[in-house]
Amino acid sequence: MTQIICSPTKYIQGNGEIRKLGDYCLQLGAKSAFAIIDPYIFSMYKEDISHSFELNNILIVMREFKGECSRNQVDELVLQLGLKDVEVVLGIGGGKTLDTAKAVSFMADLPVVIVPTVASTDAPCSALSVLYTDEGDFDCYLPLKRNPDMVIADIDIIAKAPTRLLVAGMGDALSTFYEARACRQSGAITHAGGTSTIAAFSLARACLDTLLAEGELALQDVKQGITTSAVEHIVEANIYLSGVGFESGGLAAAHAIHNGLTLHEGCRNTLHGEKVAFATIVQLVLEKAPSEEIAQVIDFCKRVGLPVTLKDLGITSSEIDKLMVVAEASCTQESPMWNMPFEVQAVNVLEAILAADERGQ
Protein backbone atom coordinates (compact mmCIF):
# COMPACT_ATOMS: atom_id res chain seq x y z
CA MET A 1 0.00 0.00 0.00
CA THR A 2 1.28 3.48 -0.85
CA GLN A 3 1.55 6.00 1.99
CA ILE A 4 1.32 9.70 1.11
CA ILE A 5 1.49 12.95 3.07
CA CYS A 6 1.06 16.38 1.50
CA SER A 7 1.20 19.88 2.96
CA PRO A 8 1.83 23.49 1.96
CA THR A 9 5.46 24.06 0.96
CA LYS A 10 5.88 26.62 3.73
CA TYR A 11 3.73 27.45 6.77
CA ILE A 12 4.41 30.73 8.55
CA GLN A 13 2.69 32.27 11.56
CA GLY A 14 3.54 35.26 13.68
CA ASN A 15 2.66 38.79 14.71
CA GLY A 16 2.34 41.43 12.01
CA GLU A 17 2.89 39.00 9.13
CA ILE A 18 0.46 41.04 6.99
CA ARG A 19 3.26 43.65 6.70
CA LYS A 20 5.76 41.11 5.38
CA LEU A 21 3.79 39.63 2.47
CA GLY A 22 6.03 41.37 -0.07
CA ASP A 23 9.15 39.80 1.50
CA TYR A 24 7.60 36.35 1.28
CA CYS A 25 6.53 36.83 -2.34
CA LEU A 26 10.09 37.93 -3.15
CA GLN A 27 11.28 34.57 -1.78
CA LEU A 28 9.09 32.97 -4.45
CA GLY A 29 10.87 35.04 -7.06
CA ALA A 30 7.74 36.93 -8.08
CA LYS A 31 7.94 40.36 -9.73
CA SER A 32 4.19 40.97 -9.88
CA ALA A 33 1.35 39.79 -7.67
CA PHE A 34 -2.42 39.69 -7.74
CA ALA A 35 -4.21 39.74 -4.38
CA ILE A 36 -7.85 38.89 -3.69
CA ILE A 37 -8.73 40.43 -0.33
CA ASP A 38 -11.74 40.36 2.03
CA PRO A 39 -13.46 43.79 2.16
CA TYR A 40 -12.81 44.28 5.91
CA ILE A 41 -9.13 43.39 5.61
CA PHE A 42 -8.88 45.56 2.49
CA SER A 43 -10.28 48.57 4.36
CA MET A 44 -7.96 48.06 7.35
CA TYR A 45 -4.68 46.90 5.81
CA LYS A 46 -4.51 47.87 2.13
CA GLU A 47 -1.76 50.47 2.74
CA ASP A 48 0.29 48.01 4.83
CA ILE A 49 -0.02 45.36 2.14
CA SER A 50 0.86 47.60 -0.80
CA HIS A 51 3.75 49.21 1.12
CA SER A 52 5.33 45.80 1.75
CA PHE A 53 5.23 45.02 -1.97
CA GLU A 54 6.62 48.45 -2.91
CA LEU A 55 9.58 47.90 -0.59
CA ASN A 56 10.36 44.68 -2.46
CA ASN A 57 9.83 46.20 -5.93
CA ILE A 58 6.94 43.88 -6.67
CA LEU A 59 3.97 45.21 -8.60
CA ILE A 60 0.71 44.43 -6.88
CA VAL A 61 -2.87 44.53 -8.09
CA MET A 62 -5.39 44.33 -5.25
CA ARG A 63 -9.00 43.24 -5.75
CA GLU A 64 -11.65 43.30 -3.06
CA PHE A 65 -13.44 39.95 -2.88
CA LYS A 66 -17.12 40.39 -3.70
CA GLY A 67 -19.90 37.96 -4.46
CA GLU A 68 -19.30 34.23 -4.44
CA CYS A 69 -16.49 31.75 -4.95
CA SER A 70 -18.17 30.67 -8.19
CA ARG A 71 -16.95 29.49 -11.58
CA ASN A 72 -18.01 32.83 -13.11
CA GLN A 73 -16.08 34.85 -10.54
CA VAL A 74 -12.99 32.64 -10.91
CA ASP A 75 -13.08 32.87 -14.74
CA GLU A 76 -13.39 36.65 -14.57
CA LEU A 77 -10.44 36.99 -12.19
CA VAL A 78 -8.28 34.67 -14.33
CA LEU A 79 -9.07 36.93 -17.28
CA GLN A 80 -8.07 40.05 -15.30
CA LEU A 81 -4.75 38.66 -14.16
CA GLY A 82 -3.95 37.35 -17.65
CA LEU A 83 -3.73 40.97 -18.76
CA LYS A 84 -1.17 41.86 -16.08
CA ASP A 85 1.67 39.29 -16.36
CA VAL A 86 1.02 38.16 -12.81
CA GLU A 87 3.51 35.70 -11.24
CA VAL A 88 1.83 34.90 -7.93
CA VAL A 89 -1.76 34.93 -6.61
CA LEU A 90 -2.59 35.82 -3.01
CA GLY A 91 -5.81 35.16 -1.11
CA ILE A 92 -6.17 37.24 2.08
CA GLY A 93 -9.27 36.69 4.20
CA GLY A 94 -11.80 34.02 5.11
CA GLY A 95 -12.87 30.72 3.54
CA LYS A 96 -14.46 31.88 0.28
CA THR A 97 -11.73 34.43 -0.48
CA LEU A 98 -9.05 31.77 0.04
CA ASP A 99 -10.95 29.21 -2.04
CA THR A 100 -11.29 31.77 -4.83
CA ALA A 101 -7.55 32.52 -4.78
CA LYS A 102 -6.75 28.79 -4.84
CA ALA A 103 -9.10 28.18 -7.77
CA VAL A 104 -7.75 31.20 -9.70
CA SER A 105 -4.13 30.06 -9.18
CA PHE A 106 -5.07 26.56 -10.32
CA MET A 107 -6.78 27.81 -13.50
CA ALA A 108 -3.92 30.21 -14.25
CA ASP A 109 -1.24 27.67 -13.27
CA LEU A 110 0.48 30.10 -10.88
CA PRO A 111 1.85 29.78 -7.33
CA VAL A 112 -0.56 30.77 -4.55
CA VAL A 113 0.01 32.37 -1.15
CA ILE A 114 -2.85 31.85 1.31
CA VAL A 115 -3.28 34.33 4.17
CA PRO A 116 -6.10 33.22 6.50
CA THR A 117 -7.37 36.08 8.67
CA VAL A 118 -9.61 33.80 10.77
CA ALA A 119 -8.88 30.32 12.16
CA SER A 120 -12.41 28.95 11.83
CA THR A 121 -11.62 25.84 9.71
CA ASP A 122 -8.67 23.69 8.68
CA ALA A 123 -9.18 24.37 4.96
CA PRO A 124 -6.36 26.90 4.23
CA CYS A 125 -3.53 24.36 3.92
CA SER A 126 -5.39 21.88 1.71
CA ALA A 127 -5.13 21.24 -2.03
CA LEU A 128 -8.88 21.64 -2.36
CA SER A 129 -11.22 24.49 -3.25
CA VAL A 130 -15.00 24.54 -2.79
CA LEU A 131 -16.95 26.23 -5.55
CA TYR A 132 -20.44 27.68 -5.11
CA THR A 133 -23.05 28.87 -7.60
CA ASP A 134 -23.50 32.63 -8.06
CA GLU A 135 -26.49 32.28 -5.71
CA GLY A 136 -24.28 30.79 -2.98
CA ASP A 137 -25.35 27.12 -3.13
CA PHE A 138 -22.73 24.36 -3.08
CA ASP A 139 -21.50 23.62 -6.62
CA CYS A 140 -18.53 21.23 -6.49
CA TYR A 141 -15.15 20.40 -4.98
CA LEU A 142 -12.21 21.42 -7.12
CA PRO A 143 -9.15 19.24 -6.38
CA LEU A 144 -5.98 21.24 -7.03
CA LYS A 145 -2.70 20.03 -8.48
CA ARG A 146 -0.81 20.87 -5.31
CA ASN A 147 -1.10 22.45 -1.85
CA PRO A 148 -0.57 26.21 -1.46
CA ASP A 149 3.03 27.38 -1.91
CA MET A 150 2.77 29.34 1.34
CA VAL A 151 0.22 29.66 4.12
CA ILE A 152 0.82 32.75 6.27
CA ALA A 153 -1.19 33.29 9.46
CA ASP A 154 -1.04 36.70 11.14
CA ILE A 155 -1.80 35.93 14.79
CA ASP A 156 -2.71 39.55 15.63
CA ILE A 157 -5.42 39.68 12.96
CA ILE A 158 -6.77 36.20 13.76
CA ALA A 159 -6.92 37.03 17.50
CA LYS A 160 -9.01 40.14 16.77
CA ALA A 161 -11.68 38.21 14.80
CA PRO A 162 -14.93 37.29 16.60
CA THR A 163 -14.12 34.57 19.17
CA ARG A 164 -16.89 32.32 17.85
CA LEU A 165 -14.74 31.76 14.75
CA LEU A 166 -11.69 30.58 16.71
CA VAL A 167 -13.95 28.27 18.75
CA ALA A 168 -15.49 26.85 15.56
CA GLY A 169 -11.95 26.21 14.30
CA MET A 170 -11.31 24.20 17.46
CA GLY A 171 -14.46 22.20 16.69
CA ASP A 172 -13.18 21.40 13.19
CA ALA A 173 -9.78 20.47 14.67
CA LEU A 174 -11.38 18.35 17.42
CA SER A 175 -12.47 15.64 14.97
CA THR A 176 -9.09 15.34 13.20
CA PHE A 177 -7.44 12.80 15.50
CA TYR A 178 -10.52 10.58 15.84
CA GLU A 179 -11.10 10.53 12.08
CA ALA A 180 -7.41 9.86 11.40
CA ARG A 181 -7.51 7.02 13.95
CA ALA A 182 -10.53 5.46 12.23
CA CYS A 183 -8.82 5.76 8.83
CA ARG A 184 -5.65 4.18 10.17
CA GLN A 185 -7.68 1.24 11.46
CA SER A 186 -9.55 0.79 8.18
CA GLY A 187 -6.57 1.52 5.90
CA ALA A 188 -8.63 4.17 4.10
CA ILE A 189 -7.22 6.19 1.21
CA THR A 190 -6.98 9.82 2.33
CA HIS A 191 -7.32 13.05 0.30
CA ALA A 192 -3.56 12.88 -0.22
CA GLY A 193 -4.11 9.81 -2.41
CA GLY A 194 -2.60 7.03 -0.27
CA THR A 195 -2.97 5.54 3.18
CA SER A 196 -1.94 7.50 6.25
CA THR A 197 1.64 8.05 7.45
CA ILE A 198 3.25 8.13 10.90
CA ALA A 199 3.83 11.83 10.25
CA ALA A 200 0.18 12.70 9.52
CA PHE A 201 -1.08 10.63 12.43
CA SER A 202 1.39 12.34 14.78
CA LEU A 203 0.20 15.76 13.66
CA ALA A 204 -3.42 14.71 14.27
CA ARG A 205 -2.47 13.52 17.76
CA ALA A 206 -0.60 16.77 18.48
CA CYS A 207 -3.65 18.68 17.26
CA LEU A 208 -5.92 17.02 19.83
CA ASP A 209 -3.37 17.30 22.66
CA THR A 210 -2.94 21.03 21.96
CA LEU A 211 -6.69 21.67 21.95
CA LEU A 212 -7.27 19.82 25.21
CA ALA A 213 -4.30 21.47 26.93
CA GLU A 214 -4.64 25.04 25.72
CA GLY A 215 -7.98 25.59 23.96
CA GLU A 216 -9.79 27.10 26.91
CA LEU A 217 -6.84 29.29 27.88
CA ALA A 218 -6.47 30.58 24.30
CA LEU A 219 -10.15 31.51 24.28
CA GLN A 220 -9.79 33.49 27.53
CA ASP A 221 -6.74 35.27 26.11
CA VAL A 222 -8.35 36.37 22.84
CA LYS A 223 -11.40 37.56 24.80
CA GLN A 224 -9.02 39.85 26.70
CA GLY A 225 -7.43 40.94 23.45
CA ILE A 226 -4.01 39.43 24.19
CA THR A 227 -1.99 37.10 21.97
CA THR A 228 -0.16 34.54 24.08
CA SER A 229 1.63 31.29 23.32
CA ALA A 230 -1.70 29.50 23.95
CA VAL A 231 -3.28 31.56 21.15
CA GLU A 232 -0.33 30.79 18.86
CA HIS A 233 -0.63 27.09 19.61
CA ILE A 234 -4.36 27.01 18.94
CA VAL A 235 -3.95 28.88 15.65
CA GLU A 236 -1.31 26.32 14.62
CA ALA A 237 -3.60 23.46 15.71
CA ASN A 238 -6.67 24.84 13.91
CA ILE A 239 -4.93 25.72 10.66
CA TYR A 240 -1.82 23.56 10.24
CA LEU A 241 -2.00 20.47 12.49
CA SER A 242 -5.65 19.89 11.66
CA GLY A 243 -5.16 20.88 8.01
CA VAL A 244 -2.41 18.37 7.28
CA GLY A 245 -3.96 15.94 9.79
CA PHE A 246 -7.28 15.76 7.95
CA GLU A 247 -5.94 15.87 4.41
CA SER A 248 -3.31 13.19 4.90
CA GLY A 249 -4.81 11.42 7.94
CA GLY A 250 -8.28 11.04 6.44
CA LEU A 251 -11.88 11.98 7.15
CA ALA A 252 -14.46 9.57 8.57
CA ALA A 253 -17.80 9.57 10.41
CA ALA A 254 -17.54 13.02 11.99
CA HIS A 255 -17.36 14.85 8.65
CA ALA A 256 -19.87 12.44 7.09
CA ILE A 257 -22.37 13.32 9.82
CA HIS A 258 -21.49 17.01 9.45
CA ASN A 259 -22.40 16.75 5.77
CA GLY A 260 -25.74 15.20 6.74
CA LEU A 261 -26.38 17.96 9.31
CA THR A 262 -26.00 20.67 6.64
CA LEU A 263 -29.32 19.43 5.19
CA HIS A 264 -31.19 20.14 8.44
CA GLU A 265 -32.75 23.61 8.42
CA GLY A 266 -32.30 23.88 12.22
CA CYS A 267 -28.50 24.02 11.80
CA ARG A 268 -28.58 26.78 9.21
CA ASN A 269 -26.98 29.31 11.54
CA THR A 270 -24.30 27.02 12.93
CA LEU A 271 -20.73 27.09 11.62
CA HIS A 272 -18.88 24.16 10.00
CA GLY A 273 -16.72 23.48 13.07
CA GLU A 274 -19.71 23.67 15.43
CA LYS A 275 -21.47 20.87 13.53
CA VAL A 276 -18.21 18.90 13.32
CA ALA A 277 -17.77 19.13 17.12
CA PHE A 278 -21.15 17.51 17.81
CA ALA A 279 -20.56 15.00 15.00
CA THR A 280 -17.28 14.02 16.69
CA ILE A 281 -19.22 12.96 19.78
CA VAL A 282 -21.56 10.98 17.50
CA GLN A 283 -18.57 9.24 15.88
CA LEU A 284 -17.21 8.24 19.30
CA VAL A 285 -20.61 6.81 20.26
CA LEU A 286 -20.72 4.88 16.96
CA GLU A 287 -17.26 3.49 17.73
CA LYS A 288 -18.35 2.51 21.24
CA ALA A 289 -15.35 4.49 22.48
CA PRO A 290 -14.48 4.29 26.19
CA SER A 291 -16.81 6.36 28.34
CA GLU A 292 -13.91 8.50 29.65
CA GLU A 293 -12.87 9.43 26.12
CA ILE A 294 -16.40 10.58 25.26
CA ALA A 295 -16.64 12.46 28.56
CA GLN A 296 -13.33 14.23 27.82
CA VAL A 297 -14.57 15.45 24.44
CA ILE A 298 -17.94 16.61 25.82
CA ASP A 299 -16.19 18.38 28.68
CA PHE A 300 -13.86 20.17 26.25
CA CYS A 301 -16.79 21.28 24.08
CA LYS A 302 -18.66 22.65 27.09
CA ARG A 303 -15.61 24.55 28.34
CA VAL A 304 -15.07 26.38 25.04
CA GLY A 305 -18.73 26.70 24.07
CA LEU A 306 -19.09 24.11 21.29
CA PRO A 307 -22.46 22.34 20.90
CA VAL A 308 -22.94 19.04 22.75
CA THR A 309 -26.67 18.53 22.22
CA LEU A 310 -29.09 18.72 19.30
CA LYS A 311 -30.72 21.71 21.00
CA ASP A 312 -27.35 23.53 21.00
CA LEU A 313 -27.32 23.00 17.22
CA GLY A 314 -30.88 24.30 16.81
CA ILE A 315 -32.50 20.89 16.31
CA THR A 316 -35.50 19.47 18.15
CA SER A 317 -34.68 15.86 19.00
CA SER A 318 -38.33 14.79 18.63
CA GLU A 319 -38.22 15.37 14.84
CA ILE A 320 -37.04 11.85 14.09
CA ASP A 321 -37.84 11.87 10.35
CA LYS A 322 -35.67 14.97 9.82
CA LEU A 323 -32.86 13.31 11.77
CA MET A 324 -33.25 10.21 9.62
CA VAL A 325 -32.66 12.39 6.54
CA VAL A 326 -29.42 13.58 8.21
CA ALA A 327 -28.41 10.00 9.00
CA GLU A 328 -29.14 8.79 5.46
CA ALA A 329 -27.24 11.69 3.90
CA SER A 330 -24.22 10.84 6.03
CA CYS A 331 -24.09 7.33 4.56
CA THR A 332 -24.24 8.07 0.82
CA GLN A 333 -21.83 6.40 -1.58
CA GLU A 334 -19.31 9.29 -1.72
CA SER A 335 -19.44 9.89 2.02
CA PRO A 336 -16.30 9.58 4.20
CA MET A 337 -18.45 7.30 6.37
CA TRP A 338 -17.01 4.49 4.23
CA ASN A 339 -13.61 5.16 5.79
CA MET A 340 -14.84 3.79 9.12
CA PRO A 341 -13.30 0.44 10.12
CA PHE A 342 -16.75 -1.19 10.35
CA GLU A 343 -19.97 -0.96 8.36
CA VAL A 344 -22.27 1.89 9.36
CA GLN A 345 -25.95 2.01 8.38
CA ALA A 346 -28.17 5.10 8.56
CA VAL A 347 -30.09 3.58 11.45
CA ASN A 348 -26.83 3.22 13.44
CA VAL A 349 -26.11 6.91 12.82
CA LEU A 350 -29.60 7.90 13.97
CA GLU A 351 -29.21 5.90 17.18
CA ALA A 352 -25.75 7.37 17.77
CA ILE A 353 -27.03 10.93 17.24
CA LEU A 354 -29.75 10.40 19.84
CA ALA A 355 -27.34 8.71 22.26
CA ALA A 356 -24.78 11.52 21.82
CA ASP A 357 -27.52 14.06 22.48
CA GLU A 358 -28.47 12.25 25.65
CA ARG A 359 -24.87 12.15 26.87
CA GLY A 360 -24.45 15.85 26.07
CA GLN A 361 -27.44 16.63 28.26
Ligand SMILES: [Zn+2]
Ligand atom coordinates in the same frame (compact mmCIF):
# COMPACT_ATOMS: atom_id res chain seq x y z
ZN1 LIG B 1 -13.79 20.31 8.41
